[in-house]
Amino acid sequence: MTVNELKTALSLETLVEGDGTRDVTTGYCGDLLSWVMSRADAGCAWITVMGNINAVAVCALAEISCLILADNAVLDEAARARAESEELPILRSDRNIYELAVALSRLLPS
Amino acid sequence: MNIQLHYTVSADDFTRAGEASGAVKAKLKQLGFRPDVIRKVAIAMYEGEINMVIHAGGGVADVDIEADRVVVVLTDQGPGIPDIEKAMQEGYSTASETVRNLGFGAGMGLPNIKKYTDDLIIDTEIGKGTRITMTVLV
Ligand SMILES: Nc1ncnc2c1ncn2[C@@H]1O[C@H](COP(=O)(O)OP(=O)(O)OP(=O)(O)O)[C@@H](O)[C@H]1O
Ligand SMILES: [Mg+2]
Numbered sequence: 001m002t003v004n005e006l007k008t009a010l011s012l013e014t015l016v017e018g019d020g021t022r023d024v025t026t027g028y029c030g031d032l033l034s035w036v037m038s039r040a041d042a043g044c045a046w047i048t049v050m051g052n053i054n055a056v057a058v059c060a061l062a063e064i065s066c067l068i069l070a071d072n073a074v075l076d077e078a079a080r081a082r083a084e085s086e087e088l089p090i091l092r093s094d095r096n097i098y099e100l101a102v103a104l105s106r107l108l109p110s
Numbered sequence: 111m112n113i114q115l116h117y118t119v120s121a122d123d124f125t126r127a128g129e130a131s132g133a134v135k136a137k138l139k140q141l142g143f144r145p146d147v148i149r150k151v152a153i154a155m156y157e158g159e160i161n162m163v164i165h166a167g168g169g170v171a172d173v174d175i176e177a178d179r180v181v182v183v184l185t186d187q188g189p190g191i192p193d194i195e196k197a198m199q200e201g202y203s204t205a206s207e208t209v210r211n212l213g214f215g216a217g218m219g220l221p222n223i224k225k226y227t228d229d230l231i232i233d234t235e236i237g238k239g240t241r242i243t244m245t246v247l248v
Contacts, residue, residue, distance in 0.1 A: 034218030037153045038225065042145070050213045054160075057128035061135060061152040063145070078125055 001107060003066045003089045006045060009107050010093065010100070012068065015075050018089035022065040027104045029097050033058050040064060047100045049073035051090075056082045066090070070097040111141070113175040119159050119184075121168035124212060130171045131155040134182070141175065143248065150226040151180050151246050157219040158184040158242050164209050165189070166240060180246045190236040198224065 004020035006012075028040035029047045033054055040046060042063035048055065051069050056079045059067055066089040069075060075083075075090060083090050093100055115137065117130035135152040155171070162169035166188020174181040191197050198220050205215030224230050229245040 031213055032216035032218070033213040034157065034216040034222055037157065038218055038222050042149060052212060053125055054128070054212055054214070057132065057156065061128065061131060061149070061156050063149055 003045075003091075006066070006104070006107065007089075007091055010068075010091075010103055012091035012093050014089075015069070015092050016080060016083040016088065016090040018066070018083060019087040020089055022089070024065045024108070026108065027101060028064075029101050036064075037062050045104060047097050047104070049097070051075035051079055053078045053082050055079065056086065056088060056090075059083075059088050060086045064088075068093065068100060070095060070100050111175065111177045113137070113141075115171075115173040115175070117171040117173075119162050119168050119171060121163065124163065128156055128159065131159050134173050138175070138180065143180075147180070147246060147248050151182065154223045154226040154244050154246065155182045155184075157222050158182065158244065160214065161219055161242075162186045162188070164205060164214060169239075178248050180248070182242075182244050184242045184244075185239065186241075187239040190238055190240055191232070191234045192236060194232055194234065 003022050006024050024045045025043040026041050028044045031048050031050045043065050045066050046064045047068045047070055051073050069092040072094045131152050138148045166186035169186030172183045196202050200221045201217040203215045203217035209215050227244040228247045231243040234240040
C-alpha cells in the first residue's frame with residue numbers, strides 16, 4: 001500500500017506531506033538509530049518517538065518510506081525542514097508504538 | 111569510471127551530519143549504481159561519519175568510485191580506539207548521555223559498517239587518530 005493509503009487507514013496526522021505515493025511493504029519499531037539502520041528493511045514504515053534531524057537522515061539513507069511518530073512525539077524544526085527537502089512523509093498519532101504496529105500489521109499482507 | 115570525492119566533516123555538528131553520505135548517495139544514484147549497493151554505501155558511510163562527529167571531533171572523507179567498487183576512507187585526528195575488538199562488539203559504546211538522547215550510542219555503528227561492506231580496515235593509534243577504509247563491491 002502507499003503512504004497515503006496507510007495514512008488514511010490509520011487516521012494519522014500529517015506533519016510533512018512528502019511523497020505519499022511511496023510504497024510501504026513492512027514496518028519497523030525502535031528509537032536507536034543504528035539498530036534501525038541494521039534491521040529495518042528498505043520500503044518500511046518506521047514507528048518511533050525520535051523526531052530529530054538524525055532520524056530523518058536515517059530514513060533517507062536506509063530508504064525508509066515514511067516516519068510515523070507515536071505518542072504524539074515532537075518533530076523538531078530542523079527535522080521538518082530536512083524532511084521537506086527529502087520529500088519524506090512524516091505522520092503522527094497519539095497511539096503508542098505497540099498499538100500502531102498492531103494496526104499496521106493488520107493492513108499489510110503477511 | 112574513476113571519480114574521487116572529498117568532504118570535510120565538522121566536529122559535533124549533528125545538524126549537518128549525514129551530509130557527506132547523503133551527497134555520495136545522490137552521486138551514486140546519478141551514476142546508475144544498483145539500489146542495494148547505494149544503500150550499503152550510504153549506511154556504512156553515515157555510521158562512520160557520525161562516529162567521527164561524536165567520538166573524534168570531526169574528520170575528512172575520501173570516496174573513490176569505480177565501476178566495480180566504492181571505497182570510502184574516513185580519517186580523523188581524534189583519540190583513537192584503544193580496543194578495536196571491544197569496539198566491534200554489538201552494544202559496546204562510550205557515547206555520552208547527550209548523544210544517546212539523540213538516538214546514538216547503541217554500540218551498533220561499527221558492527222553495521224562490517225555488516226554492510228565487503229572489506230573493512232581500521233587503522234588507529236591512541237592520541238593520533240583513526241582511519242577507516244571500507245569497500246563495497248558492486
Ligand atoms: N572515529 C572514532 N574515534 C574514536 N573512537 C571511536 C571512533 N569510532 C568508534 N569509536 C569507539 O568505538 C565505540 C563503538 O562504536 P560504534 O559506532 O559501534 O558505537 P557508538 O558510536 O558508540 O554507537 P552507535 O553507532 O550505535 O550510535 C564508540 O563508542 C567509541 O568508543
Ligand atoms: Mg557509532
